[in-house]
Amino acid sequence: MADFEALLNAQFESFRKGFDPGERVRARIAAITPTNVILDVNAKKEGILPLTSLEKGAEGLKAGDSIDVVFVGLVDGALVFATGAADATGGADRSVLQAFEAKLPIDGKVQSEVNGGYEVMVGKTRGFCPFSQIALHREEGASYIGKTFAFLVEEYDPEEKNLIVSRRALLERQAAERREALKATLVEGETRTGKVTRIADFGFFVDLGGAEGLVPLRALSWDRGVTPADIAKPGDEVEVLVRTIDWEANRISLSLRALQANPMDAFIAAAQVGAQMTGKITRIEQFGAFVQLEPGVEGLLPTGAIARGRRIGHPSQLVSVGQSVEVRIDSIEPDRKRISLRLVPTAEEIAAAEKERAEREARRRKAMGVSAEEAEAEEPFDLGAALDDFRKEQGDGGSFGSLGDAFSGIGI
Numbered sequence: 001m002a003d004f005e006a007l008l009n010a011q012f013e014s015f016r017k018g019f020d021p022g023e024r025v026r027a028r029i030a031a032i033t034p035t036n037v038i039l040d041v042n043a044k045k046e047g048i049l050p051l052t053s054l055e056k057g058a059e060g061l062k063a064g065d066s067i068d069v070v071f072v073g074l075v076d077g078a079l080v081f082a083t084g085a086a087d088a089t090g091g092a093d094r095s096v097l098q099a100f101e102a103k104l105p106i107d108g109k110v111q112s113e114v115n116g117g118y119e120v121m122v123g124k125t126r127g128f129c130p131f132s133q134i135a136l137h138r139e140e141g142a143s144y145i146g147k148t149f150a151f152l153v154e155e156y157d158p159e160e161k162n163l164i165v166s167r168r169a170l171l172e173r174q175a176a177e178r179r180e181a182l183k184a185t186l187v188e189g190e191t192r193t194g195k196v197t198r199i200a201d202f203g204f205f206v207d208l209g210g211a212e213g214l215v216p217l218r219a220l221s222w223d224r225g226v227t228p229a230d231i232a233k234p235g236d237e238v239e240v241l242v243r244t245i246d247w248e249a250n251r252i253s254l255s256l257r258a259l260q261a262n263p264m265d266a267f268i269a270a271a272q273v274g275a276q277m278t279g280k281i282t283r284i285e286q287f288g289a290f291v292q293l294e295p296g297v298e299g300l301l302p303t304g305a306i307a308r309g310r311r312i313g314h315p316s317q318l319v320s321v322g323q324s325v326e327v328r329i330d331s332i333e334p335d336r337k338r339i340s341l342r343l344v345p346t347a348e349e350i351a352a353a354e355k356e357r358a359e360r361e362a363r364r365r366k367a368m369g370v371s372a373e374e375a376e377a378e379e380p381f382d383l384g385a386a387l388d389d390f391r392k393e394q395g396d397g398g399s400f401g402s403l404g405d406a407f408s409g410i411g412i
Contacts, residue, residue, distance in 0.1 A: 019043075019071035019079065023123075027081070029065045032058050039069065039081060047079040053102040054083060070095040073107035073150050080104060096125050096163065100153035105170050109148045110134075118144060120151065120165055127151075127163035136171050175210070182210030186252075188242055191259065196236045204228045206240055206254055213252030215240060220256055222263055222296030224282055231256065263296035264337045276328045276344055284316045291327055291341055299339035301327060306343065 019025065019041075027039040027047060037058065039047035049069055051057045061067070069081035072095055082098035099106040108120040108127060117130040129151065134144055151165035152173070186192070186208065194206035194213070203216040215238075220231055232238055240254040279291035279299070288302040306315045319325070326344040333339075345353075 023071045025069050025071060025081065027067055027069050029061060029063050029067060031063055032061060037061060037067075039067070039079075041069075041079065041081070043079065045079050047081050049081045049083065050102065050104065053098055053104065070098065072099050073105050096122055096153060096156055097158065100156040103152065105150040105152060106165075107148055108151045108165055110144045110146065112145060122151070122163065122165065125163055126161075127165045129165050129167065133166035133168045136168055136175075178210030180210075182208060183247060186211075186242060186245060188245055190242050191239060192242055193237055193239050194254075196232045196234050196238060199228050199232070199234060201228070204232055206238060208252070211250075211252060213240070213242070213254040215254045215256055219243070219254065219258065222257055222260060224298070225292070225295070262337075263294060267294060267297045268332055268334050268337065268339070271329060271332060271339070273329050273332060276326065279325055279327050279341075281319055281321055281323045281325060284314075284319065284321060286314060289315050289319050291325060293327075293339070297339075299327070299329070299341040301325070301341045301343065305330075305341065308343070 025041055025047075027041045027049075029037055030040045030046060031038040035051055037049040037051065037054075039049055041047040047069070049067075067083065069083050072080045072082050074080070082095055082102065082104065096106065098104070106122055108122040108129075110129070111119045111121050113119075114128070117128055118134060120127045120129050133154075135142065149167050150170055151167050152169045153163065154166045154169065155162060155164040157163075192208055194208045196204055197207050197212060198205045203214050203220065205212045205214055215228075217228070220226055220228065238256065239259060240256055241258040243253040243255050243258070245252050277293055279293045281289045281301075282292045282298060283290050286303070288300050289306060290298045291301050292298050301315075301319075303312070303315050306312075306318050310318075312318060326346070327341040328344050329339060330342040331340040
């Protein structure tokens with residue numbers, strides 16, 4: 001076993017660690033596919049010789065033959081080669097010419113920034129890449145000098161020593177290829193993992209490996225208060241549900257929320273009608289105000305419950321977004337996931353009701369010619385009745401009943 005491992009390690013050590021663009025290599029044909037000649041180039045990876053780079057395709061070639069090839073570059077992890085006999089232009093120039101003619105990628109190292117772009121060395125050949133062609137999008141603060149990338153040769157004239165390369169053209173071509181592959185497999189309703197690319201006010205974009213989809217605000221979370229920046233940042237991997245696909249309009253709609261449990265279900269299962277709690281108003285409509293009871297759980301405070309008998313044009317005349325309110329659950333509709341709320345009277349409102357009841361009673365006694373002392377002797381003041389009158393006047397048909405009921409109703 002040890003001898004086998006030693007033999008395997010020795011074989012790995014004999015493998016080539018890499019190739020330079022334009023380098024000529026003697027290779028052995030390992031196999032021939034409908035699109036490529038697979039080469040044994042004494043490396044850990046096999047080499048690829050695209051049939052498009054051969055004038056007669058695979059004619060005259062068979063597995064086991066040896067062939068002279070020129071290294072073009074590393075493309076998507078594959079060692080790509082081209083063929084051609086040495087000529088006056090030299091090996092490196094020949095690989096550039098073949099990359100140009102066959103539209104194959106070729107490696108180049110960005111040497112320096114020059115007027116209008118970058119100087120790029122492809123093997124021993126000096127080339128030029130315009131600023132607009134170094135990436136798909138302008139990236140603030142991006143540094144390219146000293147780095148090696150794959151490029152497409154856009155223009156090449158060996159006699160004039162003119163070489164113009166583009167990384168953007170290659171990235172666009174690769175993106176188009178990935179997009180076509182994605183179109184064949186992506187379906188609505190499935191779950192996919194992607195990488196967040198951009199954050200916007202209206203959501204964030206996710207790269208699905210060939211196309212970007214948008215997670216809009218409404219599909220971020222059950223909690224309406226979160227923002228895209230609260231959920232993710234560029235570079236994060238997220239799991240999303242594919243909601244809709246429109247390849248013609250180039251639109252893919254995604255959802256994070258659809259993969260989360262709806263907190264309304266758990267809340268409704270535990271909540272009881274009459275329960276009192278504190279909530280925060282999140283939005284106001286003509287028909288009422290929505291109150292957040294828990295993250296992802298909202299109930300509706302109808303306009304009538306807000307106005308309580310007063311004439312108002314809009315609930316915003318009495319309440320505002322962000323306002324904290326004490327509410328009581330008035331009704332629950334589990335099937336429709338709806339919770340109706342009612343405001344709990346404040347201490348100030350109770351005091352005002354008590355004062356108004358006392359003043360009204362005093363006016364009644366005065367009209368009947370009964371003194372305050374006689375009124376006290378006849379009938380003590382009933383706060384519960386005062387609150388009943390208050391609620392009837394405010395449009396609330398319920399009854400507090402006794403004084404103890406009144407206090408228990410407001411949690412005192």
